[in-house]
Amino acid sequence: DSGVTQTPKHLITATGQRVTLRCSPRSGDLSVYWYQQSLDQGLQFLIQYYNGEERAKGNILERFSAQQFPDLHSELNLSSLELGDSALYFCASSAPDRGNHNEQFFGPGTRLTVL
Amino acid sequence: SQKIEQNSEALNIQEGKTATLTCNYTNYSPAYLQWYRQDPGRGPVFLLLIRENEKEKRKERLKVTFDTTLKQSLFHITASQPADSATYLCAFGGSYIPTFGRGTSLIVHP
Numbered sequence: 001d002s003g004v005t006q007t008p009k010h011l012i013t014a015t016g017q018r019v020t021l022r023c024s025p026r027s028g029d030l031s032v033y034w035y036q037q038s039l040d041q042g043l044q045f046l047i048q049y050y051n052g053e054e055r056a057k058g059n060i061l062e063r064f065s066a067q068q069f070p071d072l073h074s075e076l077n078l079s080s081l082e083l084g085d086s087a088l089y090f091c092a093s094s095a096p097d098r099g100n101h102n103e104q105f106f107g108p109g110t111r112l113t114v115l
Numbered sequence: 116s117q118k119i120e121q122n123s124e125a126l127n128i129q130e131g132k133t134a135t136l137t138c139n140y141t142n143y144s145p146a147y148l149q150w151y152r153q154d155p156g157r158g159p160v161f162l163l164l165i166r167e168n169e170k171e172k173r174k175e176r177l178k179v180t181f182d183t184t185l186k187q188s189l190f191h192i193t194a195s196q197p198a199d200s201a202t203y204l205c206a207f208g209g210s211y212i213p214t215f216g217r218g219t220s221l222i223v224h225p
Contacts, residue, residue: 035215
């Protein structure tokens, strides 16, 4: 158990809908990362937050947004969903004193299926 | 853009042998490389980190090397066991954007 929690575990929805994925980092970790993993793309970095502020942005679509709250949990919002958004979405956290993108602790993931 | 390449073909080996996985990178000089293990449907698990000034790092049956001239890291599992079967990912460290390779699947046959 990495100490990172993600909810829900599975999500099935229809095209055009909007969903919210939630992540709680390990106790004490200030950085939260979001990744998308599909069979043909591998693990793709979406966005990183550090202590409530956006720190780095990867290949995140405009339809997607995220935020980190004062209690450090984070939410990833996916809107106008398309079939191609079906994937595993992982959240990861890392310790605050370890520099950029050091050892990351991954959650169990949310499997999103868009029908 | 910076890239990490790992062999997309699965590596099949017999139990007890040493598995060697390769990670090559281009267009970047990472301060360190990390290796993760991922089981199907689960999140990656951190295994080892090696810095650019380290040639080799060991942890139990695992060994990682880092050759900045060849722009390559090798990941070895000695005395491999069927329980080592998983996908192994390598990742840049120290860059602005976390970058993971697509991973190499290792299958250890009893």
